[in-house]
Amino acid sequence: MRARDLLAPFPILGLDAPVADAARLLARQALPGVIVLGDDGAPFTILPGTEVLRLAVPGYCQDDPALARVVDEAHADLFLRDLDGRTVREALPHRPRELPIADPGATVLEVAALMARTRSPLVAIVEDGRLLGAVTLQALLDRMLPA
């Protein structure tokens, strides 16, 4: 079994898509993350769901949970609306990180090791710089576990 046998089409976003669109994709389609294409059409980054949340939650609340606690309920309820038209490009952290990208010939063990190391339940499958689709943690486990 190779990555190409576990491929599923996966919705993509451009760097100039609003962060709110990324959140909406995750929520409405029950996806484990989103793939962001760069200006050249190749995957620029892969954002697991919790990384999308990192784009949306104010930094001071992530650093210090006590600060999230002092925001009252009425305002807390609105934090996702504060995103306005903020784009993925604007919200992305500057620190580079290892991307969960594999080629279609990768074995399931390679894909699983990549998911484990990058903590991403989603691996983008790329050939010659072109996105072929994605392998999800769920698809991988589902196919690999003895029935």
Next chain:
Amino acid sequence: MRARDLLAPFPILGLDAPVADAARLLARQALPGVIVLGDDGAPFTILPGTEVLRLAVPGYCQDDPALARVVDEAHADLFLRDLDGRTVREALPHRPRELPIADPGATVLEVAALMARTRSPLVAIVEDGRLLGAVTLQALLDRMLPA
């Protein structure tokens, strides 16, 4: 909106459950993670899906992707079977980590900040040491996003 308003019942595992059962739960029920109860009945740890994979993928493959690549396809396909009867207790890393646990009165912003900080798409909601249920990233986004 408070954590208690987003609660869903969540399957749990004991420390002596096989790691394979955790993987099976994720795959069959499309869960973002599993909650492991300790011997006292309180949550001992919360494992996002990628952490369950970390229990299953041999450490040398996680450290060095080149090593995963030299395992041939036939053996790679079987890595989940190698788990045998290995229990969650045996497989858990020894390093302590911050657990995504909140009380039922936490605001959505507190829950979101906790998911972002701990990179867990799943927060266990606990009151007086008792697990009430869990809030998932998807449930949170689904309820909080403007329609």
